[in-house]
Amino acid sequence: MAETLSSTPKVWQLRNRNQQLLSWFIWLLGTALFVYCWQIVSESTTWFFVWDAPRIAADIGGRMIPPRWSYINELWEPLWDTLNIATIGTMMAIVMAIPIAFLAAKNTTPSTKFVRPLALLVIVSSRSINSLIWSLLLVSIIGPGVVAGIVAISLRSIGFIAKLLYEAIEEIDKNQVEAISATGASGLQTLVFGIVPQILPAFAGITVFRWDINIRESTVLGLVGAGGIGLQLNASLNVLAWPQVTLILILILMAVIFSEWISAKVRHAII
Amino acid sequence: MLEIKQLVKKYKTGDVALNGVDLKVEKGQVMALIGPSGAGKSTLIRCVNRLETPTSGEIWLNGENIVKLRSGKLRKARRNMGMIFQEYALVERLTVMENVLSGRLGYVGFWRSYLRKFPQADVQAAFRLLEKVGLEKMVNKRADELSGGQRQRVGIARALIQNPDILLVDEPTASLDPKTSRQIMRLITELCEEQQLAAIINIHDVALAQMFAERIVGLREGKIVYDGSPDDLKPDVLTEIYGEEDWTAVRKRKAKKSTDSEVEDESVSAEHMAEMM
Numbered sequence: 001m002a003e004t005l006s007s008t009p010k011v012w013q014l015r016n017r018n019q020q021l022l023s024w025f026i027w028l029l030g031t032a033l034f035v036y037c038w039q040i041v042s043e044s045t046t047w048f049f050v051w052d053a054p055r056i057a058a059d060i061g062g063r064m065i066p067p068r069w070s071y072i073n074e075l076w077e078p079l080w081d082t083l084n085i086a087t088i089g090t091m092m093a094i095v096m097a098i099p100i101a102f103l104a105a106k107n108t109t110p111s112t113k114f115v116r117p118l119a120l121l122v123i124v125s126s127r128s129i130n131s132l133i134w135s136l137l138l139v140s141i142i143g144p145g146v147v148a149g150i151v152a153i154s155l156r157s158i159g160f161i162a163k164l165l166y167e168a169i170e171e172i173d174k175n176q177v178e179a180i181s182a183t184g185a186s187g188l189q190t191l192v193f194g195i196v197p198q199i200l201p202a203f204a205g206i207t208v209f210r211w212d213i214n215i216r217e218s219t220v221l222g223l224v225g226a227g228g229i230g231l232q233l234n235a236s237l238n239v240l241a242w243p244q245v246t247l248i249l250i251l252i253l254m255a256v257i258f259s260e261w262i263s264a265k266v267r268h269a270i271i
Numbered sequence: 272m273l274e275i276k277q278l279v280k281k282y283k284t285g286d287v288a289l290n291g292v293d294l295k296v297e298k299g300q301v302m303a304l305i306g307p308s309g310a311g312k313s314t315l316i317r318c319v320n321r322l323e324t325p326t327s328g329e330i331w332l333n334g335e336n337i338v339k340l341r342s343g344k345l346r347k348a349r350r351n352m353g354m355i356f357q358e359y360a361l362v363e364r365l366t367v368m369e370n371v372l373s374g375r376l377g378y379v380g381f382w383r384s385y386l387r388k389f390p391q392a393d394v395q396a397a398f399r400l401l402e403k404v405g406l407e408k409m410v411n412k413r414a415d416e417l418s419g420g421q422r423q424r425v426g427i428a429r430a431l432i433q434n435p436d437i438l439l440v441d442e443p444t445a446s447l448d449p450k451t452s453r454q455i456m457r458l459i460t461e462l463c464e465e466q467q468l469a470a471i472i473n474i475h476d477v478a479l480a481q482m483f484a485e486r487i488v489g490l491r492e493g494k495i496v497y498d499g500s501p502d503d504l505k506p507d508v509l510t511e512i513y514g515e516e517d518w519t520a521v522r523k524r525k526a527k528k529s530t531d532s533e534v535e536d537e538s539v540s541a542e543h544m545a546e547m548m
Contacts, residue, residue: 182322193369201364
């Protein structure tokens with residue numbers, strides 16, 4: 001034993017010499033790129049404003065405190081609108097997303113050549129456009145207000161829900177489905193008895209998660225005129241009413257915490 | 272009652288799972304289908320239920336050629352075949368009762384099944400069957416709370432509530448311990464006898480097959496190479512089904528150990544087979 005160890009020890013290195021050099025070279029390149037970019041950014045920055053930023057921030061911060069509590073009575077209604085935009089928008093999205101998910105899943109789609117690509121196209125186009133942009137479009141189409149917000153939220157959510165749902169459908173245990181259809185059950189019965197029970201937990205998790213996201217998103221839709229508390233936020237910002245802005249931000253924070261709490265509860269109960 | 276003629280199944284990959292199978296099963300006959308993995312046992316019973324579509328050949332059940340049937344008629348034909356699966360294939364998130372009642376889906380309309388409003392006769396039949404398989408206290412448990420043996424009992428109840436003419440059983444004991452395996456096999460064969468049901472039981476435990484089946488069919492590379500009684504299943508037959516293997520090895524070793532022991536009977540006893548499998 002000792003003899004074999006003492007004779008020519010075997011060397012081990014993670015990288016050989018060339019790989020080591022290459023790795024150093026890549027680091028050098030990265031650093032050079034960073035320095036170069038820094039220079040470009042620096043040239044196009046008005047440094048006076050940046051150096052001034054802490055003072056301005058402290059100034060605005062000072063004006064924001066204390067929040068204007070009396071303003072809250074004007075906020076209950078827009079807050080209620082915001083919750084409604086998120087909730088109704090999510091429900092509308094669910095109704096449309098479920099059939100699309102079944103059409104998009106490989107194992108339930110009626111045709112992989114025609115229907116599935118179409119369903120996937122719907123999903124991708126819904127997902128690729130942000131709610132705020134949907135709102136911009138819809139405010140000019142159906143006019144400002146809550147309805148534009150609801151439709152924007154639901155259009156954006158269809159893709160999200162349908163995508164996660166069809167992935168869940170594709171991952172089900174096909175033995176359970178076969179067993180049901182082997183009893184002589186019809187296609188629809190097989191769906192209800194064999195597939196739906198398997199995707200129910202995923203479905204609940206997905207929709208509650210999306211509702212939670214939608215509460216956050218619906219708070220900003222008002223910035224472009226699509227109703228909700230964002231309208232008040234925009235108005236207050238425009239007139240530099242900082243104490244009102246503080247109150248609105250606090251209220252949004254409360255709403256988000258509330259929705260997180262609800263969605264955690266629901267997910268826990270169903271899964 | 273069930274007659275299979277020249278059944279061929281080629282998969283898209285080019286694998287030939289069944290290569291001209293002829294088989295006849297009479298009413299009330301319990302038949303074990305043995306053979307090595309990949310011999311086509313599962314494919315055979317899946318073809319009978321049309322979970323797979325045969326490439327060619329005919330399958331006659333009660334005077335109907337199942338191969339030719341389409342949606343509506345196929346569903347009617349499937350009602351007469353109860354299937355039992357290796358991994359039980361229960362719907363895990365449904366209750367025991369819902370799983371058993373799903374065996375009646377072929378007889379119940381969509382809305383009734385959706386709302387779980389099954390006819391009272393079906394519910395009574397389900398209670399009776401659950402009692403028979405010893406699960407009367409588990410009615411409202413979810414399937415994923417049960418043990419393997421209990422799940423297979425639910426699977427059996429689901430197949431029987433269909434009131435089938437034939438049971439198609441795919442490796443019912445492969446995931447179970449030896450004792451539970453025997454209990455399950457006994458339950459299946461007893462129920463078959465009681466209701467004059469025919470059964471095709473895929474099984475790779477030869478000892479169990481010999482113990483419980485009245486007829487054994489050996490499948491190798493998609494062809495039937497043995498069809499006879501369990502008692503005639505001699506080492507040379509097993510070699511034909513499974514390939515070359517010293518089927519008497521255990522016995523030889525034992526014989527060497529005890530020098531005064533006589534040469535044992537030529538037929539392979541169930542005990543020895545169990546050791547070899």
